[in-house]
Amino acid sequence: MSKVGGKDTKPELIVRSLLHRMGYRFRIHRTDLPGNPDISLPRHRKVIFVHGCFWHGHVECPRAKRPSTNREFWQKKLDKNIERDRQNVTKLVALGWAVLVIWQCEVKDLPKLKQRIEIFIGKDTEQSGISTEDDKIRGH
């Protein structure tokens, strides 16, 4: 894993092609939003980050294990990444965006991933034009 941190990482491409197959329209790497989200769905006002487990500090993930050498260097660097991520999420939420983080290690299980995305975005909203979220709110 030497290329982690680059823009078109493999997990990100997998998520993008999945979204495409699910019929969602999205934009990538919008520079006008905090953190330049990997994927944004303007129509739903939702963004998705595809995070590398190591660089973004996936909690309790074996891939996020920190190197035992240069401990201080890595701690500073990775803590900074995590803090930046946190701030970006806060900013996005303040702007009215919902945020989903997909971790690199979660991309392997496509059916599960698909389900998470459907729950996050709201099933059928794109194709049928029926907003299930609004229905839920009205139903209460």
Ligand SMILES: [Zn+2]
């Ligand atoms: Zn992970």
